[in-house]
Amino acid sequence: MIKLNLTQRIWFSFIAILVMVALLIGIIYPISLKSTLTDETYRIIEQEQTRFANPRGEHNIPHSEIDFIERREAERSVGHLLLMNQRSTLEGDPVPNEVLLEMGENAYNQLARRGRYELTYNEATLFYVIFKIYTTNGEAYHISYMWDTYRDQMVNRLWGRLTYIMLLAGVLSLIPAFWLKHYLRQPLASLGNHFEQIADRNWKEPFYWEGDPEFEKLSNQFEAMRQNLMKYDRAQKTFIQHASHELKTPIMVVKSYAKSVKDGITPKDNLEQTMDVILEESDRMEKRVKDMLYYTKLDSMKETPMENERFPFGSIAYRIEERFRWHREDVKIIVNGGHVNLWGDKELMGVLVENLVENALRYAKDLIEISAKETDDEVIISVFNNGENIPENEMDHIFTPFRKGNKGQFGLGLAIVKRICELHKGYPNVINVKDGIRFEMVFEKNTSE
Numbered sequence: 001m002i003k004l005n006l007t008q009r010i011w012f013s014f015i016a017i018l019v020m021v022a023l024l025i026g027i028i029y030p031i032s033l034k035s036t037l038t039d040e041t042y043r044i045i046e047q048e049q050t051r052f053a054n055p056r057g058e059h060n061i062p063h064s065e066i067d068f069i070e071r072r073e074a075e076r077s078v079g080h081l082l083l084m085n086q087r088s089t090l091e092g093d094p095v096p097n098e099v100l101l102e103m104g105e106n107a108y109n110q111l112a113r114r115g116r117y118e119l120t121y122n123e124a125t126l127f128y129v130i131f132k133i134y135t136t137n138g139e140a141y142h143i144s145y146m147w148d149t150y151r152d153q154m155v156n157r158l159w160g161r162l163t164y165i166m167l168l169a170g171v172l173s174l175i176p177a178f179w180l181k182h183y184l185r186q187p188l189a190s191l192g193n194h195f196e197q198i199a200d201r202n203w204k205e206p207f208y209w210e211g212d213p214e215f216e217k218l219s220n221q222f223e224a225m226r227q228n229l230m231k232y233d234r235a236q237k238t239f240i241q242h243a244s245h246e247l248k249t250p251i252m253v254v255k256s257y258a259k260s261v262k263d264g265i266t267p268k269d270n271l272e273q274t275m276d277v278i279l280e281e282s283d284r285m286e287k288r289v290k291d292m293l294y295y296t297k298l299d300s301m302k303e304t305p306m307e308n309e310r311f312p313f314g315s316i317a318y319r320i321e322e323r324f325r326w327h328r329e330d331v332k333i334i335v336n337g338g339h340v341n342l343w344g345d346k347e348l349m350g351v352l353v354e355n356l357v358e359n360a361l362r363y364a365k366d367l368i369e370i371s372a373k374e375t376d377d378e379v380i381i382s383v384f385n386n387g388e389n390i391p392e393n394e395m396d397h398i399f400t401p402f403r404k405g406n407k408g409q410f411g412l413g414l415a416i417v418k419r420i421c422e423l424h425k426g427y428p429n430v431i432n433v434k435d436g437i438r439f440e441m442v443f444e445k446n447t448s449e
Contacts, residue, residue: 018170037151038127042116045129048078049144082133083107083141092143099126106130107141124148191222198229235401247288250281257281291412294351295401298419306345306423313372313381314338316350321370324357331364333357337372342379344424344443349381352420355413356383356439363387363437379443386436398430417441 081092083104095103099121106117107130118127128145197205206223257278260267268274317335325333342349353370360368364385372381390398399418414428417439421428426443 014173018173022166034151034155037154041127041146041148041151042129044150045078045127045144045146046114048146049080049129049131049142052078052080052142052144078144078146080142080144083143084137095145096121103128103130103143103145104141107132107143110141187218191218194222194226198226201233204230247285250285250288253281254278254285288412291416295412295416295419298416298423306348308344309346310341310343311346312338313340313342316346316353317370317372320350320354320357323354324361327361328364331361331366331368333368333370335370340372340374340379342372342381342443348420348423352417352441353381353383355417356441359413360385360387360437360439367436374445377445379445381441381443382438384433384436384438388437389432390430390437395430395432399428 079093079095081095081100099119102119103117106115110130110132112132114129114131116127116129118125120126125148126145127148128143131142131144133140133142194205206226257267257274261271261274266274268277314335314337317338321333321335357368357370360383364387367384367386369382369384371384372379374380399414401412401415418428421441421443424443426441429440429442431438431440
């Protein structure tokens with residue numbers, strides 16, 4: 001298949017349109033024009049026939065005789081003759097017998113008062129109109145005829161003029177074609193340059209186009225894409241920086257402790273305590289790596305269908321309550337609304353509630369409440385703890401990746417909660433209440449059931 005660039009496509013489309021128009025005109029126009037002029041020929045004959053007869057029914061027969069064949073050279077010459085029967089000519093212009101015979105047969109068989117006919121003679125077409133006249137001696141027939149000379153000459157003249165008009169239109173249409181080429185090429189070339197810059201990861205230069213609304217819309221879409229790419233690039237760099245920073249400390253601890261043990265030195269009181277520190281830091285690194293992998297995994301889930309199902313809130317809430325019950329024996333965990341039905345990916349919903357509870361355990365004094373409730377339009381999952389309120393300047397960043405509180409670990413737990421919430425077409429919220437903090441995950445009811 002031949003590949004064409006934009007300029008070639010414009011020219012190809014332009015030429016194709018001209019060819020199609022020319023073909024349509026070349027086929028339909030002559031047929032339509034010929035039919036129209038045939039009707040006009042009959043109309044002229046009928047007008048001449050009416051003018052030929054006076055209002056009293058008497059006929060003004062021309063005294064000059066024009067040869068039947070020579071009438072072809074006279075463009076709008078109309079001949080007349082009167083018949084009393086099929087073969088006898090009373091008055092009028094002389095016509096060949098074979099023509100008179102056909103005219104007489106059509107006249108004799110004509111039922112209407114007036115009829116239109118045509119015949120071919122000497123490779124030319126003769127149009128004639130038969131008008132039936134009632135006289136005291138019986139029926140007479142007024143026959144008026146005209147050659148196709150007028151029609152054919154008019155077709156040729158109009159076709160010739162149309163050809164000139166088409167040629168002139170084709171030449172003049174080159175002007176808008178060149179303008180269209182320039183009009184399309186300039187913004188697309190500019191857009192292409194910006195795409196090349198983005199391909200080279202250089203997206204600092206903005207792109208705006210003013211003038212045409214369609215190109216303005218395209219430039220706005222491009223600019224939105226550029227902003228998203230910049231935002232994603234910043235987030236990626238931040239993610240890598242924070243991940244490197246968070247992993248750097250435990251790696252240094254493990255490395256230094258392992259080196260000390262190798263040199264026969266125990267940083268702690270004994271070897272067992274030293275190895276406990278190494279294992280603890282290794283567990284921290286493992287947890288952080290898992291969180292990072294899980295957080296990036298959630299991005300890919302936007303483009304893949306989730307395994308949604310309908311399940312009661314209690315099926316995940318009671319399991320999490322039992323799991324975290326012994327993490328802090330001084331904290332009581334209560335589950336409310338276990339009968340509320342949820343619609344979504346059960347595993348992801350479990351991770352959401354688990355991260356909220358794990359976060360609450362670090363701040364709660366002695367109470368954590370896990371609950372779910374439904375309204376007419378929404379289903380709300382909330383986790384309350386009676387710890388200290390969150391400072392107002394931290395409220396807007398609480399779900400931002402790597403933003404840790406004063407007792408935070410890695411700063412990805414609540415970011416994962418937000419991402420899971422968004423995957424289920426919901427949104428997270430955090431509220432400082434009188435006696436603690438409440439995290440709420442709000443979902444549309446029609447999405448959750």
